[in-house]
Amino acid sequence: MNAPDLNTAQRAETGKHTGKAMRRMEDMRFLTGRGRYVDDITLPRQLYAHFIRSPHAHARILKINTEAALAVSGVKGVYSAEDLHGTRDVPPNWVLPGSQVKGRPALAREIVRHVGECVAVVLAESPEAAADAGALVDVAYDPLPTVFSASDALKENAHKVHGDLPGNIATTFKTGNGGYEEALEKAGREIAFSLRNQRLVPFPIEGRAVNADFDPATERLTFYTAHQIPHMLRRMLAGALGFPEHKLRVISPDVGGGFGPKMHFYPEELTLARLSCLLKRPVKWTERRSENVAATTHGRDHEMEVRVAVQNDGKVLGLKLDSKANVGAYLSSMGTGVPTINVALFALGVYAIPHSDVTITCAYTNTTPVDAYRGAGRPEAAYMIERVMDRVALELGLDPAETRKRNFVQPDQMPYAQPTGTTLDTGEYAMTLDLALKNAGYEGLRKEQEEARKKGRYLGIGFSNYTETCGMGNGYLLQFVGFDRGGYESAVVRVHPDGRATVLSGSHSHGQGHVTTFAQIAADELGIAPEQIEVLQGDTDMIPFGIGTFNSRSVPVGGSAVKVAAGRVAAKMRRIAAHLLQCEPEKVLVEDGIFKAADGNGTVTVERVAHAAWTGHDMPYEMGIGLEETEFFHPQSMSSPYGAHIALVEVDPETGEVELKRYIAVDDCGVIINPLLARGQVHGGLAQGIGQALYEDAGFDAQGRPALEPSIPRFDMLPRFETDHTVTPTPTNPLGAKGLGEAGAIGAPPAIVNAAIDALWSLGVRALDMPLTPERVLTSIRNAANKETEV
Known part of the structure; x- marks a missing residue:
């Protein structure tokens, strides 16, 4: 039902x-x-890419033989790390202070560290030629010892994923107010157990896709990609390339599912952008499903040991969590933040547990990098604390619903600062x-x-x-935890001379329905129908700088930006209508595209108001020209x-x-x-x-x-x-x-x-x-x- x-x-x-x-x-x-995805975009002089990937989880690259591949008709070239000399590694975007950072190389240099890592790339005049040549690239490897789980990687004599690091620890994060042992002494009972969030493949219907197009005449790079955060990708890509950001245009057209992995910066993106600049031709790549499974970031993979101090009535007085997170072979964009901040701060869930002690250690392993996937750390935290509440109820013979009610944070305690560091x-x-x-x-x-x-x-x-x-916000707090992004969102609302409107949003839809919801929000402010509003996203040349879609932030932050901008446009329209109706603005009503004087003495259409705004006809000079407002909505806290x-x-x-x-x-x-x-x-x-x-x-x-x-x-x-x-x-x-x-x-x-x-x-x-x-x-x-x- x-x-x-x-x-x-x-x-x-x-x-x-x-x-x-x-x-x-x-x-x-x-x-x-009539959807238009990256794979639908084919440009003049198009080249196609096929990546050569490691079949080994850890190995030294001895030799790459490209002779047979280069002989295939239509092949433009085969490129390895040596050909991209000077290209920087793909850096993570959320790095906790004190982390040991290892970004991902565009193409593997000397050593591969997970199955599916890019070793070389073939460029050809057709995708078939690129794939055929790729099968002929012969790579000789010397296998090295491997480690696949966080627990094994953190053992004293574990094989090192990165030989230049003192161990396999990427970062360790601790939070909580302590006092667990005192809570246990007071409670008199302890329940302890282990649990695991397994590793997941996000598996969007549309895999990753890129078409990089450098124009030597304008020295501009246009980068088509299936991505959730076009502006942020532009910033990261420009930095890694050493390319002027104002000459880099990222276009993310229709996106067939995102779920988190399409908000990261990947080696393939950097490689293809660099090669397009070198060859001065567009280069296209569409991910195969086997590549998606092996090389696109995975989610979860978190092992937990939890102890709770609980009274016989089911009231939990303290929680102690020791957790190990597998971040894979390299740090992906949000690699240290998701398994630490996003897990630890929510370890107490909706419960008023007085004392907590949380330690999370992130480990490098010879596996695909792990990053944000729908929920991004919050599922791991909820899984732990909700397993705790049921376990408490079952151990004590209590009803699990009643046990939860005895521990809930109460409405009159809101806003409630959890001792782990988050505020509800x-x-x-x-x-x-x-x-x-x-x-x-x-x-x-x-x-x-x-x-x-x-x-x-x-x-x-x-x-x-x-x-x-949700609604990631407040840039100062993000800076404090090492997250190199803003927390705002942009919106432009423009009412055209014919009374219709356009909304430009820095958010980006990959299935959520932004076109409809943002139109509904703007329509309520402007007094017109949603069908008269066009919503545009995904083009960094068209849209003011935005942060993008993740953390369920599109409506709370992106929608709020639309509401504020539309509200300012609506206020000006009301002033113009009041002038035309010869009454006070507060006495003007608007509905279904018609402005009415409250006393019933006259009406004027939105089209008439918009025409006046854009021509200046029948308008006081001081009102200015146009009906357009830009808002960068920057929330001070999260919901x-x-x-x-x-x-x-x-x-x-x-x-x-x-x-x-x-x-x-x-x-x-x-x-x-x-x-x-x-x-x-x-x-x-x-x-x-x-x-x-x-x-x-x-x-x-x-x-x-x-x-x-x-x-x-x-x-x-x-x-x-x-x-x-x-x-x-x-x-x-x-x-x-x-x-x-x-x-x-x-x-x-x-x-x-x-x-x-x-x-x-x-x-x-x-x-x-x-x-x-x-x-x-x-x-x-x-x-x-x-x-x-x-x-």
């Missing part, structure tokens, strides 16, 4: 268009095959959980569980109460969306199969701009979160080769989601909106794993690691049975 529009326990004021379920205006273009701006956690319990029919589910157990069926009910922060999720599973102890029978989600993203799109965001996130819980694992074989076919869920593998919302507006932006896109990916894994453990608790199963494959579940059941036998 899907909830109708704004079926909420608490409502907030919305406008004529915001808050309404409006179908996406951009969809018809995609449904009729708003939260009515009991209200959200109560609505989820009501929608699930919780008491009935427990009775159903009891009856099923009598018949030998194992039903389990799992909970997850997550939070995160904290949250939710309560409940999963019902059935586990077959004979086969180990875990069936997800129901999934109930109640999310709070503040003011909802478009309920239809909000529902879609929740559904997409849930699919990815369920995929992690039940199916996906980017594991490596003994040689460090990743699985080429990750088991991602299909539509028919998912239940019909039961979604709802509460609405607590955030004071951190003028929309009152929070992020939502990452909600399902954060909330689903702990809810489902908790449900499976709840189902099997009576059989002695105390822990399960994701994904919950039949083999893994059966092993846990057998191990539990063996322990009972030994006792």
Whole structure:
């Protein structure tokens, strides 16, 4: 069952268009095959690239023989690191102070450090010729010792990934207010266990793609790429190339899915840009799926040891977390920030736990670099603390919902500064959980569980109460934690002489529906229909400098920029209309493109007002010309969306199969701009979160080769989601909106794993690691049975 529009326990004021379920205006273009992706762009004198990648996880490059490849018809050249002499490494963009930094070389120099690392690249007149020649490039390697897990990499005698570093530690981050031992002494009980967030392949439908085009006549480089943050990529690419940023244009057209990996700066991008400048011809590359799995950044891969000090009534007094994060062979763009700041600051979730002590160590390994993937650190934190809350309840024989309520941060404590370092701006956690319990029919589910157990069926009910922060903001704080980006977002709102409008946004859509939501926001301010507004993104020559789309920041930050800019345009339109109507501006009303005097004495159209603004006709000189405003919205703090999720599973102890029978989600993203799109965001996130819980694992074989076919869920593998919302507006932006896109990916894994453990608790199963494959579940059941036998 899907909830109708704004079926909420608490409502907030919305406008004529915001808050309404409006179908996406951009969809018809995609449904009729008129989308334009990077691979659709072919330029005159086009060259095509094929990368030669290492089959070894760690090896010395002895020789690269290109003779046979160069003999293939249509081949322009084969290039290795020697041909890119002077090109800088691809640097990370978020580096915690004190980190040991190793960026990624454009092409491997002397040593390769993970399977899939670029060793050389073939350029040819056709993609077929490039691939054929690539198969003939002969690279001789001398294999070196390998290390694949963070735990192994941090052992005293572990093989070094980088010989010039004293160890494999990239960074260590500590936070919390301490006092755990005192909390344990007061509580009198400790619960301790380990858990793991497995490695994931993000797997967007469209892989990465680049078409680099240097024009020697203008000395400008146009760089087409499937990317989430065009302006930030321009800055990083210009820096690595030593290229004038004002002569570098990044165009990101339609993007077929992002999920985080398309916000990073990659060796392939740097290599192709350099070669286009050298050859003075456009160079195009479209990632193959095998390349996507091996070379595009992965997500998660985090091992945790957690201890909690808890009273017999379920109140948690302290938490101690020791965690190891695998960052792969090199630091990707956000390589040190995601597994540290984004995990540690949210380790306490929505709970008022007085004492905490968190240590996270990031380790280099001979694996694909790990970086942001939907949720980016918050799923790891939520998984840990939500597993803790269910474990506390089960160990003490308490109800898991009631246990959570005893530990919630209360509404009158907001804004609440967690001792780990984050601040929660708003939260009515009991209200959200109560609505989820009501929608699930919780008491009935427990009775159903009891009856099923009598018949030998194992039903389990799992909970997850997550939070995160969204709308990355405040450049000073970002600088403090080593994040070399701004936290603002840009918007230009322009009303044309015919009364229609254009919105230019520094955000960038890769499926979220910005064209519709931003048009709704602007329409409410301008008094015209969303269909009369065009939203443009993804071109650094057209759009003022923006930060881009990640961290669920598009509506809270990008949408707020649109609202503020549109509001200023609307205020000027109202002044012009008041002049034309001969009344005071505060007595002018606007609706459906018509300005009306409040006393009913006269009307004037938006077109008339816009015409006056752009011609100066019938206008006081001091009003100036035009209807256009630019806003760089810079939030001073971030919002904290949250939710309560409940999963019902059935586990077959004979086969180990875990069936997800129901999934109930109640999310709070503040003011909802478009309920239809909000529902879609929740559904997409849930699919990815369920995929992690039940199916996906980017594991490596003994040689460090990743699985080429990750088991991602299909539509028919998912239940019909039961979604709802509460609405607590955030004071951190003028929309009152929070992020939502990452909600399902954060909330689903702990809810489902908790449900499976709840189902099997009576059989002695105390822990399960994701994904919950039949083999893994059966092993846990057998191990539990063996322990009972030994006792």
